[in-house]
Amino acid sequence: MASHLDSNVIPPSRQRETPRAGLTWIGQSMKRVEDPRILSGKGGYIDDVKVPGMAHAAMVSSPHAHARIVSIDTSKAEELPGVIGVYTGEDVATVVDPCPSFASPPVTQHAMAIDKVRHVGEVVAAVVAEDRYIAEDAAALIEVEWDVLPAMVDIEASLEAMGDGVLHPDDRESNKALDESFEFGPVSEDFDAADRIIKRRLRWNRSSAQAIETCGVISQWDAFKGGYTIHANTNFYNFIPFVIGGSLRVSPGEMRIIPVLTGGSFGSKVFIHKIIIMTSALSRLSGVPVKYIEDRLEHFTNSDSHGSDRLYDAELAINDDGTFKSLRFTVLDDYGAYLQFGVGTHGNAMAQVTGPYQIGSFGMRVIAVLTNKTQQGPYRGFGSEVTNWVMERMADAAAEELGRDPLELREQNMIQPDQFPYMIPTGNIYDSGNFQKVLGEAKSLFDLDAWRKKAADMRAEGRCVGIGVATCMERSVYGPTEWWSLNNKETPGFTLTSTPEGISARIDPSGKLFVTLHSPMVGNSPETVVTQILAERLTVAPEDVVINYSDSQSGFNGVGPQGSRFTAMVAGACVSAAIKLEERLKRFGAHMLQRRPEDMELRDGKVAVKGLKDQETSFADIALNSSFFRLSFPDGEEFDSGLETTAVYDHPLSTDPHEDREHLGIFYPIVGHICHIVAVEVDPGTGKVEMLDYAAVHDNGTIVNPRTLAGQVWGGTANGIGTTLSEQFNYDESGQFVNPNFAEFAMPTANEMPRNFKLGHVETPSPYTEYGIKGGGEGGRLGAPSALTSAVEDALQNYGVKISALPITPPVLRGLIREAEQAA
């Protein structure tokens, strides 16, 4: 039967290192290489960097959600001793152009507002002064006169807005930034033919990553060279010059971006282009190097990294026997005041929108709405955390309407182990997996049968106890078509298809392996995993591997830690570099031992004759000879001095989106699978949820370092628990952001995490990546919300409470219980 997917041909695997047992370093819980300097307080984060002659910036931010700037009086600020300069958005615009935008057509955003502000916290002026105290004092002396405009706070109301309620009248007539519809496969036919249609309206509210370090920049304008030297805690330092060169009016090569150790990102520091542009403008205008570190309030209100904020009208077509046929939804997304990444977060979700289930077709209408809030950016899951929750909510809803056990219904519809690679209706593939095995492990780790009895007994005593199970996908190794594939076909924007990762490596005459990375450390463990992979492939001791970071001028391809890609991608670069180094090592070593290169093998950091015990020479000897004794080797460039190489690894498996968007191509194919099971007790009097037991089993393919992977799962799960139970950005009707601080935005502390947290792993290696590694940086947050929501609903079954919106804070739950009591 012809299918819309026929044109999407899966390319052959480029895997060179097969997954296998008996590896020496891959699979070890090696202690982290990164830790000693961090533990001793010598990490070197952005705010620890001091540049000679550096001044400090403080900002004047909008107290209004939507207002015209009538006038700005900077005179008092300018007079304060210690102030170097005071600059408004108009001053800034004399040296920089608007920010880059992945939306197409773009929504114009200035690094510092001109004429109009569109959310609370948007910066309208800055002071550059000798220290931050003076800068803050001066900022407080700046007087701004405002003409307040109607604030658009509600998604649906903003769609209807006209006149002064339109945020960007120069770019768009309404607040609808994008409205696109897709059908992947025979959606209407499948819905027509189905026995039942399950419908739900589901709401995912806004929160954000809130890494404990905020974003920061030091920028230094060099008037003679006409360029900038920039320290910044961006995830993306080798790519960002090309993104912001236009805005800064310099060529990318005239920018040198120096990475720093980064205090957490979870997506929130992927670009940080706005404050890089703003701080650079301040340096250019003031003539001195300028440091700007967001304070926490600024990070909440102006950091352009708010998470998803969506309203779904979802429908699942099913048959009475429980078979899932088709999924479709309309989603309104409250993007906030700008649209920096277009609808990339919805593109991302297309990677696994139908979950682990066999669903033949999928349809979507996505409407991006502009409102007077800080704009969205990435947050752990990048949109897929929401569709995972939607899919799992729909699976629970289907079970409820059919009167079936939700877990059994899931199992009925799951993709089977012999169906991989499995192409979902959007065109993405799941490379491999064994969902049944993951589920089985999770059930036994949790002891589900025993818990079910226990929960029933506890309920019989009148306690509100429930169990929730989520079976979710964790796509990894992202491909960049997600940024633009949902844009209008006529104006797709910058149709990027590359996401390479590179390293350079050199064995010095002492025998040390010096490795340079092109992506920063953001709380992942890049130095540790690279050490383990290179130690494995080159047979060297981990203590002989020394890791450094390039800057944007000395570095090259590096796309950074995001989209759960770094470990799998850098492994590819390590293998490529090792292959090249091995060839040189063997060539030099063979010459030294008077053998042929093809007779040689690598053994414990030596080049040795295959099968012969004592015929060997160490890497250090080879490096010494190849570096200092040129005349010992033949002429010819293959014996050029030294042992060094660079290597780049491209995405292992991707295809182009169909030109008519019948499918979106393969773009996020290295999939993991996760199963979370949680038991909760709800106190109906207060709405407080307590987690009694928690089990999570993740399949992330071959594991490089079990302990660091486990750390990612715990951390991601904590984020997911916060998203589900306590974290929400609250805006009042006037668009005031009422809880932008750690006192009122309730992130979990140690005492709110489950005590009994059991973690398990299944390893289904990828047939496409080196060693079969899959990414695992986001899974916790991709699974926890679904499991917890189901558990809470189950716990409140006696009340008949249904959960269709997150977060379920105690007041929210209390409200739902009260409603149910009144209805009864």
Place this chain on the structure above:
Amino acid sequence: MAKVEMTINGRSVSGVVEDRMLLVDFLREERNLTGTHIGCDTSQCGSCVVHVDGKAVKSCTMLAAQAAGSEITTIEGLASDGELHPMQAAFRDNHGLQCGFCTPGMIMTAVDIVNREGADVDEQTIREQLEGNICRCTGYHNIVKSIAAGAKEMGSGMKEAAE
């Protein structure tokens, strides 16, 4: 302006500071001890915890002038001669840190907990007393484990010293 003298990590220092200068800024900006971090504006996150006269204090919530005459220990003062303090070593052994930004504050709080509660401090006490330290990376699981292990290690060190 006020002239302040204090002992930081065993060394006596003096400086002239504005009355309003926070202790954390004095440490970071004047003394270049940048291991003490700033993570919030409202005294919640605990990234800035140091010891003042042997007690854990959020250095973003105290003026440098208030610390005059005190003995201050920062994260830089814990390790000696390239040897990590048992609590630092426990964080490394148990993967108690990811990005590391909360870590100095966590460790200074942890040492304070052990000083007050002893080497056998239980999990529940650790979790409750970490109330003022937020970590966004680890989910706390390994932090709690690290502190329990570090406490044991500190305990055996104390015993050895006593013998």
